[in-house]
Amino acid sequence: NAGVTQTPKFQVLKTGQSMTLQCAQDMNHEYMSWYRQDPGMGLRLIHYSVGAGITDQGEVPNGYNVSRSTTEDFPLRLLLAAPSQTSVYFCASSYSAGLSATEAFFGQGTRLTVV
Amino acid sequence: KNEVEQSPQNLTAQEGEFITINCSYSVGISALHWLQQHPGGGIVSLFMLSSGKKKHGRLIATINIQEKHSSLHITASHPRDSAVYICAVRRGGSEKLVFGKGMKLTVNP
Numbered sequence: 001n002a003g004v005t006q007t008p009k010f011q012v013l014k015t016g017q018s019m020t021l022q023c024a025q026d027m028n029h030e031y032m033s034w035y036r037q038d039p040g041m042g043l044r045l046i047h048y049s050v051g052a053g054i055t056d057q058g059e060v061p062n063g064y065n066v067s068r069s070t071t072e073d074f075p076l077r078l079l080l081a082a083p084s085q086t087s088v089y090f091c092a093s094s095y096s097a098g099l100s101a102t103e104a105f106f107g108q109g110t111r112l113t114v115v
Numbered sequence: 116k117n118e119v120e121q122s123p124q125n126l127t128a129q130e131g132e133f134i135t136i137n138c139s140y141s142v143g144i145s146a147l148h149w150l151q152q153h154p155g156g157g158i159v160s161l162f163m164l165s166s167g168k169k170k171h172g173r174l175i176a177t178i179n180i181q182e183k184h185s186s187l188h189i190t191a192s193h194p195r196d197s198a199v200y201i202c203a204v205r206r207g208g209s210e211k212l213v214f215g216k217g218m219k220l221t222v223n224p
Contacts, residue, residue: 001199031210042119042201042214058211083142090158096210104148104203104212 003027005109010065013081013114021076021110023091029105031096032074036060036087043090049074050096081114088104088112118142121202121215128222134189136218138202141183148212149176150201158201161187167206192222 004025023034032047033088034059049068063085065077070077074093078085093105120139128134149161157195158165162169162176164185169176173192178185188197 010116026116033212040216042117042216043203043212044214050209090155092212094156094210103160103163104150105160106150108157109156111156 001109004049004091004093004105004107006089006110008110009113010110011110013078013112015064015081015114017081017098018077021078021089021091021112023074023107024072025074025093025105026072027070027095027105029092029093029095030067030071030095032091033058033060033075034064034066034074035090037090038087046076046089055060078112083114086112086114117215119204119215121200122220123218125215125219126221128163128192128220130193130222130224131191132222134192134196134200134201134220136187136220137188138185138191139183140202140204140213141184142204142213143207144204145207145209146205147178147185147201148205149185150203152199152201152217154198157176161200174198180195186193190222194224195220196220197222 007022034046035043047066049055077108089110091106095102146165152158173190175188199217201217203212
């Protein structure tokens with residue numbers, strides 16, 4: 001099993017450009033989420049999904065879009081990149097069934113710089 | 116005030132020492148996660164627990180639900196244990212995780 005595959009690992013964007021961060025998991029997990037990690041702060045939730053066709057906003061959703069057309073894939077789109085979006089991004093997944101939720105599996109991270 | 120607080124924020128230890136990392140939280144939870152992030156950046160799940168104690172190799176995690184507190188212990192620490200250790204809680208009735216800021220551990224040979 002590949003687990004959670006996140007691409008790209010590094011990216012530099014110019015202000016105003018758009019891009020998509022890819023996230024795929026092969027564990028048939030229902031719950032997928034995107035976080036950003038900034039110095040001195042804990043991981044913050046951007047968007048999440050509890051299953052195909054269902055997405056919702058997290059703590060810091062502005063400037064990002066998501067979709068969940070399949071169980072496996074959960075891409076994160078930056079529509080108009082801004083320097084404030086310079087960060088390290090992590091995708092994560094888990095099997096979620098209320099009290100039976102499992103441990104979380106994380107992608108390797110994407111280091112994004114917006115100049 | 117953050118919902119999840121970790122202490123200490125940084126810790127330097129000598130190889131072989133017994134290490135304790137603490138996590139306190141202020142919300143009702145269904146589970147608590149301990150995660151490890153190495154300098155390369157990847158995040159790995161170490162434990163998920165909702166009560167009692169779990170052990171894996173040299174790592175032991177405990178949780179006290181009444182006191183809203185968890186500890187991660189590392190026995191016979193080794194330089195390869197150097198990493199950031201992150202505590203995260205899953206709020207009761209939610210799939211969302213709330214993260215602490217992490218604790219940077221350096222183990223010197």
